[in-house]
Amino acid sequence: MGGDSSRATGPYAADGDSLFFQSFNRGKKSIALDLRHADGRAVFHDLVRVSHAVFNNLRGDQPAKLGLTYAALREINPTVVCCSLSGFGLTGPRAAEPAFDYLIQGYAGWMSVTGEPDAPPTKAGVSVVDFAGGYVAMAALMAGLWDAQRTGVGREIDVSLLDAAVSMLSYYAIWTLNRDWQPGRVAHSGHQSLVPAQNFATRDGWIVVFCNKPKFWEALVEALDLPDVARDPRFATFADRLAHKEALLPRLAARFRERTTAGWLTHLRGRVPCAPVNTIEEALEDEQVQAREMIIEVKHPELGTLREVASPVKTPGAITTPAPAPKLGQHTDDVLRELLGYDERRIARLREAGAFGRV
Numbered sequence: 001m002g003g004d005s006s007r008a009t010g011p012y013a014a015d016g017d018s019l020f021f022q023s024f025n026r027g028k029k030s031i032a033l034d035l036r037h038a039d040g041r042a043v044f045h046d047l048v049r050v051s052h053a054v055f056n057n058l059r060g061d062q063p064a065k066l067g068l069t070y071a072a073l074r075e076i077n078p079t080v081v082c083c084s085l086s087g088f089g090l091t092g093p094r095a096a097e098p099a100f101d102y103l104i105q106g107y108a109g110w111m112s113v114t115g116e117p118d119a120p121p122t123k124a125g126v127s128v129v130d131f132a133g134g135y136v137a138m139a140a141l142m143a144g145l146w147d148a149q150r151t152g153v154g155r156e157i158d159v160s161l162l163d164a165a166v167s168m169l170s171y172y173a174i175w176t177l178n179r180d181w182q183p184g185r186v187a188h189s190g191h192q193s194l195v196p197a198q199n200f201a202t203r204d205g206w207i208v209v210f211c212n213k214p215k216f217w218e219a220l221v222e223a224l225d226l227p228d229v230a231r232d233p234r235f236a237t238f239a240d241r242l243a244h245k246e247a248l249l250p251r252l253a254a255r256f257r258e259r260t261t262a263g264w265l266t267h268l269r270g271r272v273p274c275a276p277v278n279t280i281e282e283a284l285e286d287e288q289v290q291a292r293e294m295i296i297e298v299k300h301p302e303l304g305t306l307r308e309v310a311s312p313v314k315t316p317g318a319i320t321t322p323a324p325a326p327k328l329g330q331h332t333d334d335v336l337r338e339l340l341g342y343d344e345r346r347i348a349r350l351r352e353a354g355a356f357g358r359v
Contacts, residue, residue: 003032003328015302016328022306025325026298031336032329032356035066039355045076046340052145053081055137060086060095060160070156080154081144085137089160099161101127108165113172113192117185132168133161195241195248196220199277200256206277207261209268217241219271224255284309293320300324332356 002008002016009020034040044067048054056068063069063084070082084090087099105111105123115122137159148154166173172192175181183192189208190198196217197210211217221230229235229251234244241248256264261276268274278286284295296310301324311318336342342350350356 003030007328017302017325019303019306022298022300022303022325023308026308027319027322028326029331029335030326030328031332033332034355034357035068037353037355037357039350039353040357041067043336043340043350043355045073047335048073048076048080050339051077051080052148053083053141055083055085055141057085059098060084060088060090060092062086063090070154074154078154079148079152081141081148081157082154083137083141083144083157083159085133085159085161087161089163090158101129101161104129104161104165107162109169109172110165113183113185115185117187119185122185129161129165133159133164136164136167193242194238195245196252198249200253202256202261202264203259205261207256207264208275208277210273212273216272220252220268223268223271224252226251226255296320296322298322298324329356 004021004025006021006024007013007016007018009018012019013021033044035044054068054073056063056066058066058068063082063086064072067073068082068084069090070080073080073082086095087104088094088097099107102123105114105128106121108129110129111121111123114124137157140157140159144155144157169176172183176183186192186198188199190196191210194210194212197212199206199208209220211220218230221227229248233240235241235248259267265274265276276282283289289295292314294310294312295307298306298308298321300306303324306324310320333344333347336347337344
C-alpha cells in the first residue's frame, strides 16, 4: 500500500509526500480502494456507472486481473472508455514486465543516437518517453470519449511507452527500414542530415543553430561574415554541406568562439534560428517563460507556497491557482458522498470492512 511510489521519491520527500509527487499531481483528488476486496470492487463499479472513463497506469497484465478493461466493465456502463497506459502494452511477450522511461529509451534505440560519438549511449535529460506516453494516452482518451458520446459505445484503448517511443523514431525508422542507412551519434548534438544544425561553443558557453532552410544558411554565413564559405560549391546545398561537413564545421566553430552567447543571440535573432543552451535555472528565468506565466504558486498545507511550472495549455477559464497534490485517500469520503450519495454510516462500514485498503 502507500499509493503512488513517487510520494517517496527523493530528494525532498517525507511523510507520504514529495516535491516530485507534487509536480505531477496538483489539482487532483485522491480516493483509495482495494480492488481485490469485494466491497472495494462494488464501490468501484458504482463509480464506473457514473463515469465517462477509467484510466490506469499499470503493468500490461494487471488491468484484466483487476477488472479495469472494457470487456470487464461494459455490462456496468456500455459507454465507458477504458484506457491503459503501460510499459509494453496489454499484449505481446513482455506485457507482464514493468517498464520505466530509462528502460524504454534503451529498448527503442534512443540511447544509441544520443550523446557524443565517443561517449557511451546516453539518455535524454528529461523523461521524454513518460511525457510522450502520457500525451498519446490523453489524446487517444479524448478521441475515445468523443466517439462514445457520438455512438453510445465505449472502447478499450491500449497505449504503451514502447509503442510511443518507437513511433517517435519517425524518419529514423523509415530511413532504416527502407534504405541502407545506419544512424549514429553526431558530435555537438548535431542533426542526422542537416548541416549546420547543432550546438557551437561560444566565448562563454554554447549556442544552438538550426539551418533547415536555404535562406537560414544564407543568412548565417552573411552574419558570420564568411563570404568565401557562402561561395564555396562544396557547401551550396543541404546534400553538399552534409557531404563536406568535416570541412565546413571547423570554419563555423572558429567564428562562433569569437563572441559570447549573448552577443551571438543579439546578432542572429530574427535572421537565423538560434537559442542559448540554458541551465534549468536560466530556462525558468527566461523572459518568454515569464511572459507566458509558466511559473505559478501553489499553496501547500505543510510545505508552504510552492513555485511550480504551469500547464502549457493557455485558454480562457483555465485554472491558474490549482490545489496541491492530495494525500492518499484524502477525498474518498467526499467523492462517495457527492457522486454516489453514500451516507456516513455506509462509508464507515466500508472503511471498517477494508474496502479502502490500508491508507
